[in-house]
Amino acid sequence: MTILIFFVALWYLSLFSQTFFQHRYAAHGAFTMTKFWERFFFLFSYITQGSSYMSPRAYAIMHRMHHAYTDTEKDPHSPNFSSNIFSMMWRTRTIYSGIVHNRYPVEPRFVRNLPEWGGFDHWANSPLSRLLWVAIYISFFLIFASSFWWFLLLPVVITMGAFHGALVNWFAHKYGYINFRLGNTSRNLLVVDVLMLGESYHNNHHKKPSSVNFGSRWHEIDPVYPIILLLKRLRIIHFSKKTTHLKT
Structure with a gap:
């Protein structure tokens, strides 16, 4: 039961970091925050994403490319140009790594107003950092797993961010x-x-990328939207001029 609680908590905390900080904030600038809170969410993302931590800067660049080149050969993760979900994940990883290490050509329009913390990102994306997180996860499973079957969740835990991305970028362009x-x-x-x-409302998101609410119809619940409104009320974030609230 401990492993299950850990898995569910990690699933939602890492996903929240991705959709709130890397996606809605870094990639689309749906809201703004001070440098203090930006650094706070850098650290929060690192803690919650662990071995699958994604640089907000590199994520934002890659996601902006996805919107600009959707379904073309320049799309970093298009099912149209990958034979299966694993080849798409590998291609995405290659492009992401190239952006992180400044080896991939990036158009100037994709690098405007990006969150930057170079020294921290260098450590968080390093092999040593990822290996340390993997060691922590394995140790946790060794201590708390009551059955061998729980270890089947370990690969998902280690690659959680990539797993989330693959679910949306593959299936939400097919089904x-x-x-x-x-x-x-x-x-x-x-x-x-x-x-x-709310990440699976991909058609809504492509309609209005800067919307803070990914839901559109009455039944489309975006669980992150009320949290965003709360953070705004607490003045931790502020809506930018281009922020929209998607409604049909």
């Missing part, structure tokens, strides 16, 4: 329903998205 007719294959994967904290 689901459409609210908005767009010039791409984006779809809303889940009718009520508690599992992916």
